Amino acid sequence: MLIYDDLGKRIATSTSGLKLKIEKTDIEIDSRGFADFVVKTFKFKDHPVSDITALSDAIAKLDFVEECSSTGGYLNIKVKAEKLYSIIDDAISGVGMYPETFQDPERVVVEHTSANPTGPIHVGRIRNSIIGDSVARIFARYGYRVSTHYFVNDSGKQVMALYEGFVRYCKGCELTVENLLHGYQEIYRHMEELGGETAVIGPLLKRYELPDVKLLEEIKGACSVVLKNIKETLGQLHVNIEDYIWESGFLQSEELVEVFERLGTHIKEEKKAKFLEMPWGKKEYLVRSDGTKLYLVRDLAYHLFKTEHFDVIVDVLGEDHRDYAKTLGYVLPDLMELDKRFEFLIYSFISLEGSKLSTRQGNIITVEELIKKGLEEASRIVSEKGNDYDEKTREKIAKEVAVASIRFNVVRVNPQKAIVFRWGEALNTEGDSAPFIMYSYARSSSILEKGEPSEKRKSSYGKEEKALLWNMYLFPDFIEKSMNSKRPDLIASYALALTKTFNDFYSSCQVNVAEDDIRGTRRRIVEMYRTIIKDAAGMLGINMLERM
RNA sequence: GGGUCUGUGGCCUAGUUUGGAUAAGGCACCGUCCUUCUAAGUCGGUGAUCGGGGGUUCAAAUCCCCCCAGGCCCGCCA
Known part of the structure; x- marks a missing residue:
């Protein structure tokens, strides 16, 4: 099982003494940008408004809650970024990963x-x-x-x-x-x-x-x-x-x-x-x-x-x-x-497309062939980028990119849905793809490599920093969901979403040129991101590269 | 024929289990940003009555029924 500080659970527990008690399942993760957690209070029709207000007030008082507002039948709960930061920071400082895994005897x-x-x-x-x-x-x-x-x-x-x-x-x-x-x-x-x-x-x-x-x-x-x-x-x-x-x-x-x-x-x-x-x-x-x-x-x-x-x-x-x-x-x-x-x-x-795969009839595209073409394609792209990497580094990059692309393009689709094989999609390296994720990892490596570390920390967080912390905080939730439903595609979507929030952070938050406290915090956030995205990619059999 | 799974912009994918606030990404197309940590990147734009029809509900991509299209199965094969 996974061990982490589950804020949703803590919110649910905190309402146990109220007239309107809520369960963890009543607390949803917001997907529309209104808040972090959301409670659909319109579901509690048999409770008077005063109960909803009491619930809202109780949640707002929690030390990790930034804000809890009641609007249009919803309770929009925003969590403090510093809390998210410390949850992830503590786990990674302690055991090197977030969330921690507790060995199950099964x-x-x-x-x-x-x-x-x-x-x-x-x-x-x-x-x-x-x-x-x-x-x-x-x-x-x-x-x-x-x-x-x-x-x-x-x-x-x-x-x-x-x-x-x-x-x-x-x-x-x-x-x-x-x-x-x-x-x-x-x-x-x-x-x-x-x-x-x-x-x-x-x-x-x-x-x-x-x-x-x-x-x-x-x-x-x-x-x-x-x-x-x-x-x-x-x-x-x-x-x-x-x-x-x-x-x-x-x-x-x-x-x-x-x-x-x-x-x-x-x-x-x-x-x-x-x-x-x-x-x-x-x-x-x-x-x-x-x-x-x-x-x-x-x-x-x-x-x-x-x-x-x-x-x-x-x-x-x-x-x-x-x-x-x-x-x-x-x-x-x-x-x-x-x-x-x-x-x-x-x-x-x-x-x-159009024909059926059959080993007996000889109508197949072998995986050897797919890997070979993937390697050629990746090598071509690596050369085009015009980096000054040596031959060995280029080969390594091409190999990992090819393998990751192939795996990702298959695993990202819900197992229940059929896939039509198309070369362009099977070896896709842009947009929703493995290299998109790997590339952001390589950039994060570059940030840490280039700047000066700092032990100082700042106390407030910007929009992009908060969004990144929130998405990282959600990692255990996705591991649990994908494990329970046996759907690795959920990890793939998570990795893409997390990478997008990192890219937002990357483009709007300068790390190394910032003041000591800002730099210290941001470098640590980058380290957290690296740890988590590498972990997520690892579950999909994708190896990260320090540079590409 | 029976069973089962799938159907979301031109194309690909998420959302459907547990019905609710503007249907979310990517590709392609048009435009933006390299004298700021890697442009495999960023920002913006065009584009969806969620296969069709009925129903339940204050509320349906999501639940129920019917239909249509496609995949898969219906071996004393594995």
């Missing part, structure tokens, strides 16, 4: 990406990784003990097609991603002439479940090659997944046995096939008529495994898995009686 696992290792990761898939990685970072920032998982599918028809395609169309070739992908696309192109999926993959499935250890190893080997490529790509985007859990590991596992035990009498049978019946009428199959097991079983075993180590299990899934998530959300707690928190973060797809 263990959280975020499973994300989990793309079939049948080819390089493409732009349609990357949203999963970016959202998943950001959510994991936000949970960790909030105070949970977080781990990340990638569930590697090396047991299904797709990977068998990958293996078989390589054997048939690339016999004797070197085991590379390109050759594997070629074989994979070829086998799907010729599937009809070969007699269909059952004829081609069926025999492999049987051998797989025996299990034929040699086959298992060979398939896993093929998957490893592709997975290595995926890992490298993810790493470039600062997505580092802690554990890769192999699906084949559950084939003969204790967990798999326990899944069947726990499901017990819930399992129905029809023509030797085993299935579960959902309350909404759907049948979910566990075992085929020929005795081979379906993905659901292995995934249930994997989830059982997760409950042995974690308290909160978060799955990041594409919208095509919405119904599947509903199934898991029912089977795990209700049929298997697992008493843990299962949460599903469903996101909509990134589509290509």
Whole structure:
């Protein structure tokens, strides 16, 4: 959990002795520029005006309240800038961050990406990784003990097609991603002439479940090659997944046995096939008529495994898995009686304008390609700026800018909303973008680097200083909201809004040329901003640069 | 066909959970500001009956109903 001086809560508490008591939820953060906090008093119709006045007076008396005025059914509360300053200053002086994180004993696992290792990761898939990685970072920032998982599918028809395609169309070739992908696309192109999926993959499935250890190893080997490529790509985007859990590991596992035990009498049978019946009428199959097991079983075993180590299990899934998530959300707690928190973060797809993304059909834009173009674009911009940075510095700037831009342009959109991939937007570096944030950070670094420090502090604050302090004060609120709703885009909007208020401050408040007390205060405000914006960007996997 | 999610200026996005004070940003376009700490920036301007229609309410982008358009799902695939 987060620890900070919650002024809204203090206002609510202070009204406990009044006729009109308000809750923290009655105190809203103003978004229209009337005040800092706002209370909608028109909601309290059954209270006489005198109660509202008493409420207003009580709030106005609080030591951190600058002003509390009642107008047109609203209570507009303005907080003292010096209070905001000291709240943030104290936290950063004490623990180096605002707000402070109190380690929660609950263990959280975020499973994300989990793309079939049948080819390089493409732009349609990357949203999963970016959202998943950001959510994991936000949970960790909030105070949970977080781990990340990638569930590697090396047991299904797709990977068998990958293996078989390589054997048939690339016999004797070197085991590379390109050759594997070629074989994979070829086998799907010729599937009809070969007699269909059952004829081609069926025999492999049987051998797989025996299990034929040699086959298992060979398939896993093929998957490893592709997975290595995926890992490298993810790493470039600062997505580092802690554990890769192999699906084949559950084939003969204790967990798999326990899944069947726990499901017990819930399992129905029809023509030797085993299935579960959902309350909404759907049948979910566990075992085929020929005795081979379906993905659901292995995934249930994997989830059982997760409950042995974690308290909160978060799955990041594409919208095509919405119904599947509903199934898991029912089977795990209700049929298997697992008493843990299962949460599903469903996101909509990134589509290509006019065409559909498909690894099988070869219609993809790979993330490698996206990063490459992003790097070229960023390098071009860095050169154009005409700074006197050396080659190494330029490369570093271009790399971080490219990665940050790509991540930001994906993460800033509400996961629920679909994204159409457009090059111009994917690599956007102006306006509402990562470089806009990074640039203001670089400027703040420059301010601190150039001027003289001062221990003196001033006692009054200007409009822009106050606005910046207020927005910084609100940081914990946004961390909480984005954690609770599993929406990293809220952190992205926050970072943009905070940067805008910093830019206002920057353009109207001179720091280094000011008198000692003003300079001392302003430099400290700049330090606070740097700490907070870097923290926020960090939750989105964006690394700040001291200069750019 | 059934289910589900989405629809906000020319384009992209926030606001919808918990209905209220001028619908907020960005891109593009027009104009402003580098002899003040980095112009990837700043300031100003043009531009929205919030998909359409009904309803509830003193009050609707927000809640309810119907319709339209688009995404996704409806496998003994994963």
